[in-house]
Amino acid sequence: MNDTRRGEARGHVVALCGGIGGAKLALGLSHAVPGEQLVIAVNTGDDFEHLGLHISPDIDTVVYTLAGIVNTESGWGRAEESWCFMEALAMLGGEAWFRLGDKDLATHVERTRRLRAGESLSTVTAGIRKRLGVKACVLPMSDDPVRTTVETGEGVLPFQHYFVRRRCEPEVRAVFYAGADAARLQPDIAHALASPHLWAVILCPSNPYLSLGPMLAIPGMREALTRSAAPVIAVTPLVGGQAVKGPMAKIMNELGIDRTPASIAGFYDGLIDGFILDRADAASASDMDLPIVIEQTVMVTLEDRIALANACLSFADRLAGDGSRKERVA
């Protein structure tokens, strides 16, 4: 109750997030910020067309997580899933490298149908998350296609081919976000970031290069963050030099980036007002010249998620209160 009242009093929160790790903090935030006062801007750089279907992996992970129907073991896909479609498809010689569960498939079929009928990805996403009982405002970062593409030792690969089909094995030489230049920032996200009623902006512990990078590459996004009326806080996705999940540490090595919290903060340089470090990296705090909070960022339980969400909001309160935000903006 206390958090809810605070939410109503303090305005809305914008969270930028990718898939699994980001979705965990988004779930925590949804317990601290009421209803559509939580605006979750989700990476769509991982989206792709597969089997004639429009797949939006990060949006689905966020929506399923907030709806309480995610497979908590894998972090993606639906709980209590079955795989009859996939087995039958393999029997027909169809492409089976990207696994689509029977229930999950309904999301892709319905999304694709609505997109073909002319609805925007934002409208389709709103329809789906409302049907699944998700009250937070989950939005694609853009209604225009942005496609994260990985230049590797095996050539240029679309993201899912790198990530799923090739299991992140090829060496990454560069990452680019095809289409980002021409994409328009989703208008409700732009509006939320420009609002004087903004409480905080949270960069969730997602992969900076693969999940938040695409969002920051959309024209106007960086400016929207620097001009926002509220503190911008990033939560480290790196714990003791390792990623909790996914290929981030491997990619940092391949790109020649030190696997330190300072590298992550550096990626967000000029955009953030505060950085949340994991306890495992407490010693790194002294290397960094921006406000730091040390927390447990590995989220195992729901309580962990809510605690980290509240830590983000308290940090934002403190930064707003002591004027460190104002200073930077000025």
Next chain:
Amino acid sequence: MNDTRRGEARGHVVALCGGIGGAKLALGLSHAVPGEQLVIAVNTGDDFEHLGLHISPDIDTVVYTLAGIVNTESGWGRAEESWCFMEALAMLGGEAWFRLGDKDLATHVERTRRLRAGESLSTVTAGIRKRLGVKACVLPMSDDPVRTTVETGEGVLPFQHYFVRRRCEPEVRAVFYAGADAARLQPDIAHALASPHLWAVILCPSNPYLSLGPMLAIPGMREALTRSAAPVIAVTPLVGGQAVKGPMAKIMNELGIDRTPASIAGFYDGLIDGFILDRADAASASDMDLPIVIEQTVMVTLEDRIALANACLSFADRLAGDGSRKERVA
């Protein structure tokens, strides 16, 4: 073995068929005629686009039946099917009136993908039936769209809307086959019908108005039947004035057609050389002025299906032998 040798000696057989009843006889024929010497021309007038997928109900029923994976209780769809996709789709507010099982869905997704990639329905069907181990040559009646459309008391309805969504309840005033005029008879069917090595043509016990009518409306099909070198035999779909399954009897009433075998034979007037009546209608034989054979046409067991198939082929042998075919063609 005997049947197989006979098949090799006697050339190929073309079966024209719709869904459930037709597929049963097609299965019987596949035990009597080896491999691709059995050419099954399947109605695609029931095909439609649904949820962005190309659904070919009759082709799937024939392929699943011959592959031994059909749901034998309903006669359509796959055996041991699950419905997780459908339940999840309903949860999202998607259209759930046309039931697509999880395994069955793989067929539609794979077919749609290949059609969009530029393959013909014939090629896609060949790929699918081969993967499922079906040796008979199952072909769509045309690679061009023909859409059976029903004029009813509730207006003009696409076939599946009439058949599934409205459960055949609206009164039928007329049936037409949109696109048939411009459709090209599938070339392998045309070739098989024109071949001197043709043994028999069987019009399976399918609904004449809804399943074989679309095929007969394709330019060249009627001529191909009348000019064929082999006897053309129809098997009644009407038993004691009733349809074994489906809305045929109701439709005959609504169209003011007597529910007699003579009406069915009349629909095929000028096209067939012989007609197989059910035992229940033995008394009707005297009303008809074409060669008649009386058989058990209700196929409950596999043996029933094979027996009826052999009866068709023996009938064709007799008609070819006694010159009644030649007489008509001349």
